[in-house]
Amino acid sequence: NAGVTQTPKFQVLKTGQSMTLQCAQDMNHNSMYWYRQDPGMGLRLIYYSASEGTTDKGEVPNGYNVSRLNKREFSLRLESAAPSQTSVYFCASSEVGTQYFGPGTRLTVL
């Protein structure tokens, strides 16, 4: 039982490049989330998915897209990376209120 897994752990991009962050959970949770964490800003919700086939915007969705591929997987895509997207990205899943986090992806955009 791995919980929530994320790939990659680290990534460096140049401005304008695209990439997809992958997230998977094996806890059979319906809800999944993507956050970014910046110094002094706390965790901010980018997108979330209440169930397979549904996605909704969070607090800071601009510049991102998501796909809920199936119940296990929820991916986050940066179509044209910008330096402002340099951050640590966390995926999380939850059931009945309790949320569990993946190990995070540290992304740097040059």
Add this chain to the structure above:
Amino acid sequence: QKEVEQNSGPLSVPEGAIASLNCTYSDRGSQSFFWYRQYSGKSPELIMFIYSNGDKEDGRFTAQLNKASQYVSLLIRDSQPSDSATYLCAVTHSTSGTYKYIFGTGTRLKVLA
């Protein structure tokens, strides 16, 4: 006004003392309240959650909730150097069964040996 506010700290306490971490929230409709611990470079891990007014104890940790004052706190008894971390407060409310979480910016705790 931020929806969930925490003092950023650092809060420094000597080993063996009680650490008291505080959090206020603005949405009176908030239903559930969580405390997460985050070590530097790691992901948040759940310590406790509380739904009802009053105290909830789990080992050395006690969560306290006062909905009238929109205030939730975490007490850590017999603080250890290994408790040194950032503590995140989170509140949720449910819409059609989906929980949206709002996090505070966290309080950094330093336990001095």
